[in-house]
Amino acid sequence: MDDSTEERIKAAARIVFTKKGYQATKVRDIAAEADINLSLVNYYFRSKEKLFQFVMAEVVEKLITAVTAVLNNQQLSLQQKIEQVADHYINLLLNNPDFPLFMVNEIFAGSDELLKDNRKNAIFHSHFFQQLNALQKEGKLQVNPLHLMMNLIGFVVMPFLARPLLERNKVVKTGEFKILMEERRKLIPVWMKGMLK
Structure with missing residues (x-):
């Protein structure tokens, strides 16, 4: 071969x-x-199906596996988990800028591949969510923990989806996007910490 x-x-x-x-x-x-x-x-x-399954499995592996390990690491604080998840995804998406568009296309086409098998539980029943639920029960978190996960995903993914529009309209010049994402890598944990107060 x-x-x-x-x-x-x-x-x-x-x-x-x-x-x-x-x-x-x-x-x-x-x-x-x-x-x-x-x-x-x-x-x-x-077949196209087998090729797609291979590509999808590769994308899902890169998007999910390392993050579930972080979310379920009981030795890490909430803040450390947020920092590591943001760091992982920014690195991954800088190296694979088409992943967000690929996943959005498939999600809207009806694919549930991202949350298939045990991935849903590995994320939404993770130690990370247990920590957030505990804060909510103690009255230290006033919102549904799912909002924090959606915000974390949005903070990381949305700039990559918006990048073509921003660059075509010269809001962001060539080469600036990576600099912005390096800044954002540090800002996301700060923004998320503010939501946890």
């Missing part, structure tokens, strides 16, 4: 699935993006 051909197919699939979503993507679109013969895509992956 030629690893370079397989990697070209995977890279092309990520690009096409991100732009078009699963439903609108054709195997020939992936072959054209990879600049290879259509039969090679079928040879390596057998």
Whole structure:
């Protein structure tokens, strides 16, 4: 098996699935993006479904696995968890800027892959949520803990979704986005700490 051909197919699939979503993507679109013969895509992956499952599994692994380990680490404080989750996602999305669009497309197309199997419990029944629930019971947190998780996700993901609009309209110049996200890496824990008061 030629690893370079397989990697070209995977890279092309990520690009096409991100732009078009699963439903609108054709195997020939992936072959054209990879600049290879259509039969090679079928040879390596057998079907669009198998290729999509591979790409989705890879994305989910990167988005979820490291974070669930942080959220369930009982040795970390709430603040440390927030810092590490923000840090992980900013690094991940700076290196994979198409992930947010890919996931948004799939979520709106009806995919529940992100929260499939035990992932839902690993996040929403995590030690992180137990800590937040304990604060709420003590009267130290006045809002539903889910708001904090949604805010944390929004603080990290929304800039990446807005990036093309900001750059096209020269609100953010080329090269500035990374600087802004490095600043945001430090600001998100501060903002989240303010919500915990």
